[in-house]
Amino acid sequence: MPVYSHSRLSVYETCPRQYRFQYLDRLEVPEVDTVERFLGSRVHEALETLYLNVRFGRVPSLDNLLEFFRSAWRENWHDGVLVQQPDLTADDYRRAGERQLDVYYRRYAPFDRDHTLAVERLLRFPLDPDGGIWFQGYLDRLSRTADGLWEIRDYKTGQYLPSQAMLDEDRQLGLYQLGVRHLWPTAREIELIWHFLAHDLELRSRRSPEALEALRQETLARIRAIERDETYPTRVGTHCQTCPYQAVCPAWRHLKARDAPSAAEAVGWVDRLGELKAQRKAALAELDAEIEALQQRIAGYAIAEGLEAVFGAAYCARVRSAERPRYPRKGDPGREELEALLRRHGLWEEVAALDLRALPDRVRSGVWPPEVVDAVLPFESREETVTVRISRRPDL
Ligand code: SF4
Structure with missing residues (x-):
């Protein structure tokens, strides 16, 4: 029985063929790691460590937290991590991570505004009443305030700041709320909280029971549409740059293999076709300009x-x-x-x-x-x- 997740659905929405390679064919390929993802993982690890300690009544110092982050960065860094922004270096991203942790620590220390119930917690629950479709996801942190409010917290390390309207419609944390309600039915008051660490900003949203039910139905409809798909078409875009399946994807495979003797002839055809099309376009533009000039001359002569x-x-x-x-x-x-x-x-x-x-x-x-x-x-x-x-x- 397949278990769905927010990222699984997102992969399908980005490119159905990537979805097929990853979740149905389960092709084993080396992962493409981007520096943004690398930064996110290291910051999440640091916050996880912070709150695991807080749960035992031990608040690490800011220096200790930053040292944990730096050493995890050093130990995990490898040459395959892609830095795509031409004007930024890996060190810029590391410093950005340190800054985010520093600002977060100073704002929330000594971390006693809420009680942490779970960190990096796996939620797994049935999405439909028959239990035929299951959903799972890891929530970053689940906390509870003294007056009984349950808080589902998500930490974002990117620069992108979505609007409040987008957060009110956010699928991931909405589904997590369904999971929390399934695992802890006594959790009545639940709030969704995003920490945009790069902006030192905390944004909140609440879902009505009707909105949650609509989200559940929409997600089920989406999953059923995925299960009906028989072609899994490719969807080419900038996301292909970080797709690990380029070498097997019909939209890109030839690029990787074009030096092979069997592929070399087609390289010539494509380039020749491109040249001919470009020549035709230029010739047409030249003819159009001459036609326009002659029409004007004839019209001027006729009127005169x-x-x-x-x-x-x-x-x-x-x-x-x-x-x-x-x-x-x-x-x-x-x-x-x-x-x-x-x-x-x-x-x-x-x-x-x-x-x-x-x-x-x-x-x-x-x-x-x-x-x-x-x-x-x-x-x-x-x-x-x-x-x-x-x-x-x-x-x-
Ligand atoms: S390379 Fe692009 S089109 Fe091909 S599977 Fe990956 S994302 Fe889809």
């Missing part, structure tokens, strides 16, 4: 000579000029005002779907109320348009 048609040896160019109503285009003065006016009258979607060029017809169609037409007409101006149509000479 009072002609409607100009003849070549084999072709004929018919030149028409007309005055048409015009409304402000994107970037023109008055465009935003016109859009706002149409939106106020609930007509913007109608016009946008047709294209703004359809607006003159709409204004004159008699469908819109007269007061709307009166409000829109001041935006109208007249513009002279000249068209040049080319065809074979009809007299030949």
Whole structure:
């Protein structure tokens, strides 16, 4: 029976094929470690050690905590850890971790505002009433205040700060709340707390029973959709850079193997196709520019000579000029005002779907109320348009 987790669902949402490699095929590949993940692991270890000691009434000094962090950093660091930000070094990340622990320690010492019930605790619980789908996750810390409030705490070491609205919808801690309620049914008052260590910020959220039930149903629906998937398509993106399955992924495998004799011929085809497409694009752009310049010349000549048609040896160019109503285009003065006016009258979607060029017809169609037409007409101006149509000479 598969057990789902927040990270398992996230992997599917990022790339279904990676999900298949990791959870269904269970391919064994060396992990790709990023410095952000490395920093997160070291800070979490330090906080775990801190609270394990606090539970026994021993509060380590700040120096001891930082020394624990530094030595864990040294012992675990390896050359495979990816530092992707070109202007940052591993030392920058280490110092950032030290700073986060320092600020956290000074803010919460002597760590007696709540009672720690568990650290890095595995929660495993059935998500559906039949017990056919189980969920699991490790919560960073579970605490309880003197007045009986249970707190599910999550420590974030990244710079990204989600909005309160996003936290109120957060799936991971919402599911953890379901787990805590399953394991400890007497926990009635529960709060979700995120510590954004890089910003020295603590953000909170609460879930109503209805919101929790909706989350449970949404998660079950998502899991059932994953189980119905038969193709597990690739989803290429920047996340591929840290995907450990590139060497077996059909979207990337050829890149890794293109020096092999069996793959070398295709390398030439691809490069040649790329060159031809680029040449065609450039040639088309050149032709378009020449066509535009000739049209302008013919139109100018026809207007100056009072002609409607100009003849070549084999072709004929018919030149028409007309005055048409015009409304402000994107970037023109008055465009935003016109859009706002149409939106106020609930007509913007109608016009946008047709294209703004359809607006003159709409204004004159008699469908819109007269007061709307009166409000829109001041935006109208007249513009002279000249068209040049080319065809074979009809007299030949
Ligand atoms: S390399 Fe990219 S497309 Fe391929 S499995 Fe990994 S994430 Fe998906």
